[in-house]
Amino acid sequence: MGGIAAVGFYLPRFVITAGEYRRGAGRFDANGIEEKGVPGFDEDEITMAVAAGERCLVAAGRRSVDVLAYATSGMLGGGAIVAEALGLDPAKARDVRGSPDAGETSLAGAIDGATKDRTTHLVLATDAPHGDPASAEEDARGGAAVALLVSPPGKVLWRRGSVPSQSVIRHRVGDAGAASVLLSFLTTLDPSDVAGDLDVAAALRDRSPVTYDQYLAMRERRMPPGTEFSQGAYVSLPAYLGEKKARYRLIGERCTKCGRLHFPPRETCLTCGAQAWEDVLLRRTGKVYAYTIIGKGAAPSEFLEQQLAVGEYATAVVELDDGPRVAAMLTDVNPTTVRIGMPVRMVFRRLYTQEGVARYGFRFAPY
Amino acid sequence: MSRDVAVIGAGMSPFGDLGRTAKSLFAEAFSEALDSVDNGLDPGDVKEAYIGNMGFGGGQIGNLAALMTEHARMLHIPTRKVENACASSGYAFRDAYLAVKSGAVDVALAGGVEVMNDVPDVRKRFWLGVSGDTEWERLAGLTFPGVYAMMAVRHMHEFGTTREQMAAVAVKNHGNGARNPKAQFRKEITIEKALSSAIVAYPFTLYDCCGTTDGASCVILAAKNVVRTYTDAPVWVLGSGAASDHLAVHDRESLTRLEATARASRAAYAQAGITANDVDVAEVHDCFTIAEILAVEDLGFATKGEGGRLAAEGLTARDGKIPVNPSGGLKAKGHPLGATGAAQIHETFLQLRRGAGDRQVPNPENALTHNVGGSGATCAVHILGI
Numbered sequence: 001m002g003g004i005a006a007v008g009f010y011l012p013r014f015v016i017t018a019g020e021y022r023r024g025a026g027r028f029d030a031n032g033i034e035e036k037g038v039p040g041f042d043e044d045e046i047t048m049a050v051a052a053g054e055r056c057l058v059a060a061g062r063r064s065v066d067v068l069a070y071a072t073s074g075m076l077g078g079g080a081i082v083a084e085a086l087g088l089d090p091a092k093a094r095d096v097r098g099s100p101d102a103g104e105t106s107l108a109g110a111i112d113g114a115t116k117d118r119t120t121h122l123v124l125a126t127d128a129p130h131g132d133p134a135s136a137e138e139d140a141r142g143g144a145a146v147a148l149l150v151s152p153p154g155k156v157l158w159r160r161g162s163v164p165s166q167s168v169i170r171h172r173v174g175d176a177g178a179a180s181v182l183l184s185f186l187t188t189l190d191p192s193d194v195a196g197d198l199d200v201a202a203a204l205r206d207r208s209p210v211t212y213d214q215y216l217a218m219r220e221r222r223m224p225p226g227t228e229f230s231q232g233a234y235v236s237l238p239a240y241l242g243e244k245k246a247r248y249r250l251i252g253e254r255c256t257k258c259g260r261l262h263f264p265p266r267e268t269c270l271t272c273g274a275q276a277w278e279d280v281l282l283r284r285t286g287k288v289y290a291y292t293i294i295g296k297g298a299a300p301s302e303f304l305e306q307q308l309a310v311g312e313y314a315t316a317v318v319e320l321d322d323g324p325r326v327a328a329m330l331t332d333v334n335p336t337t338v339r340i341g342m343p344v345r346m347v348f349r350r351l352y353t354q355e356g357v358a359r360y361g362f363r364f365a366p367y
Numbered sequence: 368m369s370r371d372v373a374v375i376g377a378g379m380s381p382f383g384d385l386g387r388t389a390k391s392l393f394a395e396a397f398s399e400a401l402d403s404v405d406n407g408l409d410p411g412d413v414k415e416a417y418i419g420n421m422g423f424g425g426g427q428i429g430n431l432a433a434l435m436t437e438h439a440r441m442l443h444i445p446t447r448k449v450e451n452a453c454a455s456s457g458y459a460f461r462d463a464y465l466a467v468k469s470g471a472v473d474v475a476l477a478g479g480v481e482v483m484n485d486v487p488d489v490r491k492r493f494w495l496g497v498s499g500d501t502e503w504e505r506l507a508g509l510t511f512p513g514v515y516a517m518m519a520v521r522h523m524h525e526f527g528t529t530r531e532q533m534a535a536v537a538v539k540n541h542g543n544g545a546r547n548p549k550a551q552f553r554k555e556i557t558i559e560k561a562l563s564s565a566i567v568a569y570p571f572t573l574y575d576c577c578g579t580t581d582g583a584s585c586v587i588l589a590a591k592n593v594v595r596t597y598t599d600a601p602v603w604v605l606g607s608g609a610a611s612d613h614l615a616v617h618d619r620e621s622l623t624r625l626e627a628t629a630r631a632s633r634a635a636y637a638q639a640g641i642t643a644n645d646v647d648v649a650e651v652h653d654c655f656t657i658a659e660i661l662a663v664e665d666l667g668f669a670t671k672g673e674g675g676r677l678a679a680e681g682l683t684a685r686d687g688k689i690p691v692n693p694s695g696g697l698k699a700k701g702h703p704l705g706a707t708g709a710a711q712i713h714e715t716f717l718q719l720r721r722g723a724g725d726r727q728v729p730n731p732e733n734a735l736t737h738n739v740g741g742s743g744a745t746c747a748v749h750i751l752g753i
Binding site for chain 1: 423495497504506507508513518567568615
């Protein structure tokens with residue numbers, strides 16, 4: 001019988017209260033919601049799904065699945081990108097979109113598949129506010145993601161309607177669309193039955209409140225009039241995606257001739273000049289080697305939108321615990337608290353959007 | 368065939384926010400260079416031209432050199448643009464030097480030009496920082512000041528260098544710039560003012576950074592066998608060194624040493640047969656205050672870590688032990704990217720011929736120029752003497 005073997009979830013670190021929202025928006029048309037989760041400027045459905053998926057796969061001790069189901073209430077898919085960020089085969093990803101019960105549908109399908117075909121499924125249900133902030137439809141919407149690994153020997157089953165709709169999740173996360181019901185379901189599970197972190201209450205306590213203005217800023221994605229990209233420096237999409245393994249997963253290259261480890265990737269070995277490599281999944285931890293804080297108005301065009309929305313940011317040269325150094329923006333941190341030697345960990349985030357395509361990759365956050 | 372080479376003429380346009388075209392600035396710099404040749408020189412005597420230019424703002428990116436030489440009375444000359452970011456005309460000078468030294472031509476021109484202030488601000492900022500590594504550094508949100516700011520943070524961490532010491536570099540160079548009629552910024556500043564202006568990239572304030580500048584520079588080089596036709600006071604090129612490094616700073620072993628500077632200067636000193644102690648005046652690449660501190664260390668004027676103290680204690684002042692940037696440097700004279708390297712040669716040409724007016728340093732015999740591309744991916748060092 002197929003069932004749920006492991007779980008993971010991700011709640012964004014920001015939260016807005018109903019009172020603050022009402023004060024700022026002049027309305028809060030969302031019954032039963034006391035506060036709701038707010039994805040940061042560099043987060044979206046895809047990055048939250050990756051974060052939840054990582055936790056679930058680690059808990060399950062797995063590096064591959066037969067099917068990845070990406071479920072969201074929005075119209076944009078993301079399963080292939082999430083699969084690549086998780087090191088899974090993007091050809092095994094499918095999107096279930098456009099409906100708030102996309103998560104439940106996907107989970108039911110996964111259990112069915114695991115039972116009949118003895119296949120392993122990763123179900124990722126993820127949602128973020130994606131409407132018009134001026135509309136009352138926005139009021140209830142919160143962000144969250146949940147991941148469930150369904151496999152043939154899984155113990156826990158899922159039945160539609162087994163979770164009360166007015167749960168703590170709705171009160172404190174908001175209406176997280178496809179993720180809501182499955183996140184509520186998580187709170188009903190017994191730790192002895194599934195692998196993975198179930199302590200939603202602790203994650204809820206860990207969040208930082210934001211004002212309505214900050215909420216709007218993190219939702220805002222608009223370049224000022226007259227902004228033009230790519231005048232003096234340009235990284236084309238093919239060039240960007242050519243380094244996808246490094247950008248999404250921090251995969252370095254080891255020279256097969258002399259053994260030297262390189263990151264970011266390069267064309268020839270610095271030590272011996274060979275051009276033959278094997279991939280190395282680097283540890284995601286490191287320390288700040290050098291840093292600076294980029295003041296308002298001084299960002300490269302790719303990050304102007306972010307800076308206008310959320311202000312100055314810290315960027316650094318990070319020395320990875322495996323040795324190589326790399327330049328990376330820091331996130332989830334007050335820039336003025338950054339110091340040389342600060343331990344940081346890689347997170348997968350949305351970096352910027354160009355030519356209508358969101359570019360994803362690594363940033364580093366304190367841990 | 369290898370011959371001695373001298374600089375026989377040098378000129379530059381004013382540096383600043385000028386509202387003029389590149390061809391107008393270049394023509395002015397060339398005219399001044401011609402006028403500086405003591406016995407006169409026919410533009411037709413120049414047989415090769417090397418024009419440094421980064422291409423800031425777009426404009427005439429392709430075939431710029433032909434446009435410059437055409438408007439400077441050198442129609443039909445073999446010409447080309449040389450691009451190595453902020454080190455473009457340091458390398459243009461090296462190329463012209465090698466052309467003359469090799470025996471290919473007797474007289475060559477090295478120049479540079481950049482117009483940075485003719486674009487609206489919203490467009491201008493997209494051209495800043497295009498000479499760093501775009502695929503990794505830039506996509507980490509780093510800017511050009513940001514990369515040097517990280518070097519400053521490391522220098523502060525490793526050697527205890529202070530923001531006050533960095534500000535002392537700015538104060539000195541603005542003081543020198545105030546005496547240079549062609550400088551962009553001609554006002555003295557105080558440590559307090561430098562420290563209290565707006566933060567651009569921690570730990571840099573506005574005064575740790577050079578401005579955006581329009582300007583052009585030209586230098587005329589001649590082989591020893593023809594030098595006396597043109598002047599009795601040539602400035603000899605005693606050494607030319609150049610080197611490169613990883614483009615991205617994270618690939619470099621150290622953030623507090625520019626390997627390209629160290630290697631380029633080692634080659635130049637070796638060729639000239641002198642050491643850092645023999646240099647009487649230096650024009651170094653101070654695009655940021657920390658850059659001058661790194662330069663005086665990597666060029667051998669100070670031991671590593673002591674560069675900040677050099678400026679703070681006045682050792683790099685005009686009357687100091689080793690005067691650095693008497694022109695005002697990139698900080699105060701201005702930094703029209705492609706024009707900077709040849710403008711440094713222009714300053715040492717004046718200094719060595721005792722023609723630097725109010726900013727003349729006492730009796731220099733050997734001078735050094737140090738021109739860096741971007742955050743240190745390229746560097747050209749020259750030693751000149753009389």
